[in-house]
Structure formats: structure tokens, C-alpha cells
Amino acid sequence: MGDVIHETRIGAVSPVSGEYVESVLVWADRPYSTCDRCGQPVPTVESAPAIANPLGSAMAVSQQHGCGEWLSVFWTELPGDATVEQITQAKHDLLRRYRAAIEERTEEIRAALAADLTEMLELSPDERYCTGSEVEPGIYQESGGYLKAGPWVAWAYAPVGGDAITVYEEDLGKGPAR
Incomplete structure (x- = not known):
């Protein structure tokens, strides 16, 4: 068990x-x-x-x-x-x-992340802001390379185990594929 x-x-x-x-x-x-x-x-x-x-x-x-x-x-x-x-x-x-x-908690977290990221992406690019980073849960923008912005990402910790639940801009059909 x-x-x-x-x-x-x-x-x-x-x-x-x-x-x-x-x-x-x-x-x-x-x-x-x-x-x-x-x-x-x-x-x-x-x-x-x-x-x-x-x-x-x-x-x-x-x-x-x-x-x-x-x-x-x-x-x-x-x-x-x-x-x-x-x-x-x-x-x-x-x-x-x-x-x-x-599984139920994971799906609830994933849905909340998707809703938060969708809300963020509905703002004009100048109004968007980060609520997290690669090391802190929330929403952030990945680096797209030298002087380029990458896709937006939202993540949170899984209910147990310390793994991450991640939702990418492309998962919402709103951005370029990674």
C-alpha cells in the first residue's frame, strides 16, 4: 500500500x-x-x-x-x-x-491556474504582471532567449509530494507552442 x-x-x-x-x-x-x-x-x-x-x-x-x-x-x-x-x-x-x-484536488488546482492565466492573458501586454517566478508559485513569463519574452506560465504545488502543477499559455490555446 x-x-x-x-x-x-x-x-x-x-x-x-x-x-x-x-x-x-x-x-x-x-x-x-x-x-x-x-x-x-x-x-x-x-x-x-x-x-x-x-x-x-x-x-x-x-x-x-x-x-x-x-x-x-x-x-x-x-x-x-x-x-x-x-x-x-x-x-x-x-x-x-x-x-x-x-486527483480531484489536482484538477481543482489546474482549473484555478487556467482561470488565473486566462484572466492575465486578457489584459493588454503592457498591463500583464508576474505573481510568481520559476521558484515561487504563481504566474510568470518564461524567457524566450536573448532579449525575447517567452510564453506565460502558471504553476502551483501539487496537493502532496512537492511536485508542480503547470499550465502554459499554449495549453489554453492562446500562445505559441514552446
């Missing part, structure tokens, strides 16, 4: 029966590395998102960020006697959800 899906056992002594009751907790890392509300970096790898309540079943722990945003984590609880196959299936299901969430 790679390094993004985790598993642990949680449990407690039942106050009713006096027996130890446990569950299997399976969770995925966060599919994003910044808070949606305030933009601050947040850890993608998190400890277990739940603990055992007095009856041995999972009870979610607070995932609230300092700004008030709830930092969601995909997780599921299985009975303590779950089979290896059931646990493996739960891990596969969470991995699918994790990947789908990353």
Missing part, C-alpha cells in the same frame, strides 16, 4: 464485561499538505485518527487545525477479529479514496 496507508489495533477493557475488546483501525495520510482555510502547511502523515473508547470501539480524535478548519483523514474501523483479507480490502478501498482525492 505504499507509505500512505496505516494500520493499528486499538482496544480497552469493557466496563460491562471486564473483557479486553479491540478493533483494527486503518487510515490513509491526508491527501493534501496545506490547510484549505489558512494555507499553512499541515502534516500529511498523521498518527491514528481515533482511539479506543471505554467499550473498545473507535472514537475519533480532534483533527481541528489552529485556524478552526477540520483536517479530514480517511479511516475505517474493523472488528478485532478481522481477517487479513478484510484488512487488505479496507486498505485497498482507502488507497482508492486517497488517490481519487489527490
Whole structure:
């Protein structure tokens, strides 16, 4: 499952029966590395998102960020006697959800970049300005060689992993091919 899906056992002594009751907790890392509300970096790898309540079943722990945003984590609880196959299936299901969430966020970022770049390109050439650079996310103009301006580019970091999502002027059908 790679390094993004985790598993642990949680449990407690039942106050009713006096027996130890446990569950299997399976969770995925966060599919994003910044808070949606305030933009601050947040850890993608998190400890277990739940603990055992007095009856041995999972009870979610607070995932609230300092700004008030709830930092969601995909997780599921299985009975303590779950089979290896059931646990493996739960891990596969969470991995699918994790990947789908990353893809959805990536497309949202790409659409926002395209909208920003389109808005910038609708300005006259004298009114255009850079909001980023090759090393800072935003919009910038590539060099076209000695004393020549190149195409406009918008980029941002991917939801996780530090990769870049890039939209070029030509991707919008508004500029020369690179």
C-alpha cells in the first residue's frame, strides 16, 4: 500500500464485561499538505485518527487545525477479529479514496491556474504582471532567449509530494507552442 496507508489495533477493557475488546483501525495520510482555510502547511502523515473508547470501539480524535478548519483523514474501523483479507480490502478501498482525492484536488488546482492565466492573458501586454517566478508559485513569463519574452506560465504545488502543477499559455490555446 505504499507509505500512505496505516494500520493499528486499538482496544480497552469493557466496563460491562471486564473483557479486553479491540478493533483494527486503518487510515490513509491526508491527501493534501496545506490547510484549505489558512494555507499553512499541515502534516500529511498523521498518527491514528481515533482511539479506543471505554467499550473498545473507535472514537475519533480532534483533527481541528489552529485556524478552526477540520483536517479530514480517511479511516475505517474493523472488528478485532478481522481477517487479513478484510484488512487488505479496507486498505485497498482507502488507497482508492486517497488517490481519487489527490486527483480531484489536482484538477481543482489546474482549473484555478487556467482561470488565473486566462484572466492575465486578457489584459493588454503592457498591463500583464508576474505573481510568481520559476521558484515561487504563481504566474510568470518564461524567457524566450536573448532579449525575447517567452510564453506565460502558471504553476502551483501539487496537493502532496512537492511536485508542480503547470499550465502554459499554449495549453489554453492562446500562445505559441514552446
